[in-house]
Amino acid sequence: MDTAIIGEALNLLFTFEVLAAIAFGVVAGIVIGALPGLSGTMGIALLIPVTFGMEPVAGLAMLTAIYTSAVYGGSISAILINTPGTPAAAATAIDGYQMTKKGQGGKALGISAIGSMAGGLASGLVLLFVAPQLAKVSLAFSAAEYFLLAVFGLTIISSLAGASLLKGVISGVIGLVAATVGIDILTGYPRFSFGTTALQSGIELVPALIGLFSLSQVMILAEQRRTGTSATAQLVRGKVLPKLRELKTLVPTILRSSGIGAFVGILPGAGGDVGSWVGYNEAKRFAKDKSAFGKGEPKGVAAPETANNAVTGGALIPLLTLGIPGSSATAVLLGGLLVQGMQPGHELFTDDADVTYAVILGFLLANILMGVLALAGARLFVKVTTVPTKYLAPVILVLCVVGSYAINNSIADVWVMIVFGLLGYLLRKTGFPTAPVVLGLILGSLAEKGLRQSIVLAQGDVLGYYLSRPISLVLIVLILLALFAPVFRRKMRGKVTEEPEEQKETV
Amino acid sequence: MISTKSSISKQSRYRNADGIAGSAIVAFAIIMFAFSFEFTGEAAIWPRAVLVLLLVLGIVLVVRAGRDPKPSQRTDGTPQHDDQHNIDGESLSRTVVAAPMAVLLMVIGYAALLEIIGFFPSTVAFLAGILWYQRVRNIVAALGIVLVLNLVIYYLFVFELNVQLPTGILFGEG
Numbered sequence: 001m002d003t004a005i006i007g008e009a010l011n012l013l014f015t016f017e018v019l020a021a022i023a024f025g026v027v028a029g030i031v032i033g034a035l036p037g038l039s040g041t042m043g044i045a046l047l048i049p050v051t052f053g054m055e056p057v058a059g060l061a062m063l064t065a066i067y068t069s070a071v072y073g074g075s076i077s078a079i080l081i082n083t084p085g086t087p088a089a090a091a092t093a094i095d096g097y098q099m100t101k102k103g104q105g106g107k108a109l110g111i112s113a114i115g116s117m118a119g120g121l122a123s124g125l126v127l128l129f130v131a132p133q134l135a136k137v138s139l140a141f142s143a144a145e146y147f148l149l150a151v152f153g154l155t156i157i158s159s160l161a162g163a164s165l166l167k168g169v170i171s172g173v174i175g176l177v178a179a180t181v182g183i184d185i186l187t188g189y190p191r192f193s194f195g196t197t198a199l200q201s202g203i204e205l206v207p208a209l210i211g212l213f214s215l216s217q218v219m220i221l222a223e224q225r226r227t228g229t230s231a232t233a234q235l236v237r238g239k240v241l242p243k244l245r246e247l248k249t250l251v252p253t254i255l256r257s258s259g260i261g262a263f264v265g266i267l268p269g270a271g272g273d274v275g276s277w278v279g280y281n282e283a284k285r286f287a288k289d290k291s292a293f294g295k296g297e298p299k300g301v302a303a304p305e306t307a308n309n310a311v312t313g314g315a316l317i318p319l320l321t322l323g324i325p326g327s328s329a330t331a332v333l334l335g336g337l338l339v340q341g342m343q344p345g346h347e348l349f350t351d352d353a354d355v356t357y358a359v360i361l362g363f364l365l366a367n368i369l370m371g372v373l374a375l376a377g378a379r380l381f382v383k384v385t386t387v388p389t390k391y392l393a394p395v396i397l398v399l400c401v402v403g404s405y406a407i408n409n410s411i412a413d414v415w416v417m418i419v420f421g422l423l424g425y426l427l428r429k430t431g432f433p434t435a436p437v438v439l440g441l442i443l444g445s446l447a448e449k450g451l452r453q454s455i456v457l458a459q460g461d462v463l464g465y466y467l468s469r470p471i472s473l474v475l476i477v478l479i480l481l482a483l484f485a486p487v488f489r490r491k492m493r494g495k496v497t498e499e500p501e502e503q504k505e506t507v
Numbered sequence: 508m509i510s511t512k513s514s515i516s517k518q519s520r521y522r523n524a525d526g527i528a529g530s531a532i533v534a535f536a537i538i539m540f541a542f543s544f545e546f547t548g549e550a551a552i553w554p555r556a557v558l559v560l561l562l563v564l565g566i567v568l569v570v571r572a573g574r575d576p577k578p579s580q581r582t583d584g585t586p587q588h589d590d591q592h593n594i595d596g597e598s599l600s601r602t603v604v605a606a607p608m609a610v611l612l613m614v615i616g617y618a619a620l621l622e623i624i625g626f627f628p629s630t631v632a633f634l635a636g637i638l639w640y641q642r643v644r645n646i647v648a649a650l651g652i653v654l655v656l657n658l659v660i661y662y663l664f665v666f667e668l669n670v671q672l673p674t675g676i677l678f679g680e681g
Contacts, residue, residue, distance in 0.1 A: 050663065050668070052668070053667065053668035053669065053670075166564065166567060166568060166571070167568075169564060170532060170561070170564045170565070170568065173557060173560050173561045173564060174532075174561070176557045176560075177539065177554070177557055177558060177561060180553065180554040180557060184546075184549075184550040186549065186550075187547075187548065187549055187550045189546060189547060189548075189550035191543075191546055191550060191554055192539065192542060192543075192554070215611075215614065218610065219607035219610055219611060220607065222606040222607045222609070222610045222641075223603060223606055223607060225606040225640075225641065225642070390638075390641035390642060390643055391641075391643065391648065391652060393610075393637070393641060394633075394634050394637045394638055394641065394652065395652065395656055397610070397614055397617075397633075397637065398630055398633065398634065398656055398660070400614075401614065401617060401618065401621070402626070402630075402660055402664060402670075402672070405621075405670075405672070405673070406664055406668065406670045409670060409671050411618065411621060411622055411673065414618045414621070415618060418611070418614060418615060418618060421611065421614070422611060425607060425611075429603075429604075430524050430525070430527075430528045431524075431525075432528070444557075448553045451553070452549070452553070
């Protein structure tokens with residue numbers, strides 16, 4: 001790593017605009033993550049249009065700050081009201097809520113904040129040192145590899161983020177169909193534009209993301225009008241900052257979970273929920289008194305919370321180096337990257353190295369700030385999370401509309417957002433995951449271009465061409481592994497979730 | 508006995524939802540495929556291949572919905588929910604979708620109004636309508652949201668980001 005570039009990155013980072021953007025991202029991320037029903041993905045999607053007019057470092061650092069802070073924020077409602085704010089906080093609820101019932105809610109929040117900060121920092125360091133090395137691999141890519149990379153991206157998200165493999169694949173293919181809208185990249189022929197100029201440039205990514213993740217989310221929240229409002233947290237009881245003696249006992253758990261989380265994060269598609277469950281399971285396996293888990297064991301909070309934040313930095317590695325987002329949040333972050341005119345791959349670590357390193361260092365700073373603010377303002381964040389959704393939903397809807405419009409000053413983009421909002425709602429209500437749609441939309445043109453160019457390069461022997469290239473072979477193996485991953489995941493989850501349930505029955 | 512009946516009815520509803528979703532996907536794939544006949548040469552190959560794949564997957568979903576004794580579940584055996592922690596797969600009954608569809612209609616009306624009366628008047632009208640629909644009866648809170656949100660949007664998008672928000676055909680310059 002070039003120290004001169006790090007110096008330039010630090011200069012870019014330590015400006016008022018960037019630091020204010022990171023601070024805003026941290027606060028917004030914690031609040032969004034803590035509110036049951038809202039998610040970091042939604043927050044990132046809503047704020048991408050705002051970053052369009054910002055300096056790349058400020059905009060991207062703000063989005064990554066929201067990403068990591070929302071993961072911590074998810075633990076607040078998991079600990080206090082047994083309702084995980086994010087799927088990644090589900091494991092935290094087991095012991096966190098038991099601690100709240102014992103009057104140790106404040107301490108559980110403190111442990112969660114410290115674990116999240118440590119996990120995020122560890123994964124940020126892994127990102128800083130591993131990503132540039134991996135990015136060099138992309139230098140050897142040609143059309144065939146880009147096609148297989150796109151297929152790999154689609155396979156992992158369809159097989160791991162979805163409700164069922166079939167529905168996941170269908171969602172991905174819907175995204176692929178959407179990606180064909182607009183002028184054909186190689187022949188210049190307009191496809192599925194139905195004579196409208198707005199569709200000739202294709203479906204605009206950001207309004208589609210806002211529709212899929214934000215509008216559809218508000219539509220789901222609107223269902224509460226029928227059922228009444230959800231549970232809200234009461235005041236936090238007990239001290240937030242744990243004693244030094246207690247912290248010392250958590251250090252091995254935090255270190256172990258940091259490693260687990262960062263590793264799981266690098267595996268595209270595994271995500272924060274897998275990281276937290278594996279972290280929880282391992283903490284229990286290494287514990288002397290396993291029976292304490294499920295009854296308010298602080299390690300049961302530290303382990304998943306450290307791991308799920310450690311996933312965030314790890315998940316940025318395949319995103320920044322290969323352009324493969326392994327989750328809905330990183331898919332939306334990719335949208336933020338593209339809005340700034342930056343392409344994932346080796347260029348991020350060569351031509352745009354100063355910006356990229358500034359964003360990574362900003363990510364590290366965001367994790368520190370998140371820990372400090374979470375410890376200092378735990379009671380305040382809990383209060384903010386009691387704001388009813390009937391006040392939040394109208395604000396989010398207006399931001400959906402103005403954000404979609406602002407990207408191109410185009411009303412047509414608002415209609416794209418509305419169509420994708422309806423699509424997202426219908427998909428989610430019928431059990432289809434929405435993240436593969438985004439992947440299909442992002443990777444569709446890459447796949448088509450790569451395939452068509454590789455067919456030309458293959459000169460008639462397509463199979464031979466693909467099998468003769470080492471990186472292509474590696475990608476083919478990865479695709480096959482990703483296809484079998486759900487079987488492995490089912491076994492792993494079954495093993496982890498059975499035990500806490502058994503314990504609950506005995507309490 | 509009652510719970511068994513309810514469980515069977517729920518399963519049949521899920522099956523039904525998958526069948527309807529599959530049928531809609533098949534119909535969509537066929538319609539889009541028909542449109543692809545307008546494309547020439549190489550430009551048609553990829554969209555057609557993707558649409559055929561969608562068609563086949565839609566048919567598999569319909570067939571599976573007809574055969575399977577239970578609704579589609581996660582392949583990993585965990586309860587069905589998506590990446591945004593909401594319960595999915597709940598039937599699209601009229602009572603469930605009424606409020607979301609009302610919200611969507613209001614957003615459609617808002618988007619249509621943007622072009623006629625411009626951003627700020629339509630935002631005030633939209634917020635007034637949706638806050639009322641969301642049963643917000645606290646006038647001070649509602650006025651606060653309308654005022655603060657408009658000011659924040661003006662400052663952020665117009666002042667800081669130089670976005671030309673729609674002025675509308677009634678009040679705009681043209």
